[in-house]
Amino acid sequence: MSVLTVPSLPRPHTPLHRPLMYFAAANAALVVVGLIGMLVDDRVIAGSTAWFKPTKFAISFVFYSVALAWLMSLRPTLSRLTSAMATVVVVAGVIEQVIIFGQVIRGTRSHYNVTTTLDATLWVIMGSTIVILFLATLVIGIGLMRARLGDASITWSIRLGIAITLVGLALGNLMPQRESGVEGIAGAHTVGAPDGTPGMPLTGWSTTNGDLRIPHFFGMHALQALPLLAALLVVLAPRIPLLRSVRVRLGLIITASAGYAAVLALVTWQALRGQPLIHPDQATLTAAAAIVTGVVVGVLISVASAAGTRKVVTA
Template sequence: MRSRLAQAIDWHRPLMLFSVAMVGVAALSLVGVIVDDRMIVGAPNWLKSFKFAVSFIAYSVTWAWLMSLHPRRPRWLHNTGTLLVVAGTIEMVAITGQAFRGRRSHFNAETPFDATLWVVMGVTVAIIWTATLVVSVSVARNVTLPRPLRLAVVIGMATSLAGMLIGPLMSQRDTGVKEIAGMHSIGVVDGGPHMPITGWNLVGGDLRVGHFIGIHALQVLPLVAIVLAALVTRYAILAHEEVRTRLVWTASGVYIGLFGLVTWQAFRGQALVEPDAVTLLAFAGIVAAGAAGVAWAKAAARTLVSA
């Protein structure tokens, strides 16, 4: 067990140590949610730092693993991973520091200090996105994986980058209030009725839904490919790589469809839990496409068996 942990740490030591630090931040934030009764824009004061810490854990571990698969592991790639850690650390210091102060971290221009922090956070986000793009291109070009997993990783990286771009869209939205430099809700103001934990708006559109789903494609889609490979011994149909590849294509199409759907739904000012007939029809189309994709995968199995 210890040797496996040591091997994981060696994937990319700065990224993995950052993920360990984020476990501590998540634990601290969770305690804060429980014992600190302060509220920020209708949500527990420490909830944002908790959510960002958990997200950074998934992000840093995933990228440490992917970088470890690079056949040459060039120095510049390692340094880019370290740059991600530096930018992520600055981001989390700002978010956690604002939680200590009982101030909102995002879209906050109420004082010169708050506005400066918000600008710094914007710079770190730009660095993280650019560095992620560079690393994604290198991984896509150089890492050798089984075809289904490689496909899942490549599509997951592209979708994650698209999901990250929703963040800047939030900061560009005009709130009509000089001290608030952006918002995530559409059709209503931030801070209204919302879901527990996620904080997603219950009465209006919320760009954070698509932001979340898009970003975490890089964890979900490779996990689909890994699970399919693990089920090979149980289901003979999955022994064929072509079948698993088609299922990954199908899962990716469904996932991207859902990402697009919830983002479109938010831009229409519609809450995730209050879909109209058009949204439900689009969702039905995604489900139908997924069923067709599964049938397509089964057809490949029949062809391979009869060949």
């Protein structure tokens, strides 16, 4: 019989990567700047308040940097290559933010903007840094995937989270390839209409058409969501004996990862068909129901895997 034990969260073995943490702190400050900008600046760029996009990017970079620094600290030793690639991520991110905030100050859009020679040059630089950021994250991800970081449930939440995040980052390439229908704009995130359609509160995602920012955002934050879920299961284990079985926790993580990947595929398909997230058609609802059913079955199988185990609680 399997023995149920009270698990614990993995402890950091190396210090948090300083450049990543400095970058996270700088972006936290930029969030404040962006929020103030939204309150005092009534300019509109590409259909939304001028400071909305840079604020979103700053928030995203805070979570991304902290999560990456924490995951790297779980490795027994931090290789020079991994540390160097994390620094490359920071440099690429700094360039992105300087351009994004700089363009807002100039009163024009940053993404896809080739209106003038300067705008086009800045957009080419942004496109290059995005590729560099992706490749650096890929190298870091491969290193993290090869390491055992905690028990099987924690380790696989990190591995699968990184894999899905890389897919989410890659999906960003769909946007520059789209025709904007606007002179001087080489790319678009809205499908079926020019950018600037009515947007959802907080996210700004289109409420009338498909929006490719949705799968990009959802996919890249698997790096935070799945390890946090694994950590939550570990934290709840002392109160829920069933979760003391690593087999159960691993099964739940695999199920959640499969469900996350399926939802990512669904929102990508939905966006590419020009359909807004909040107005799904019958095909989308049917696919969503199939995903929910699969997740429920996966949870039941995971729970059933603990049947017959002997509960032994260790101090």
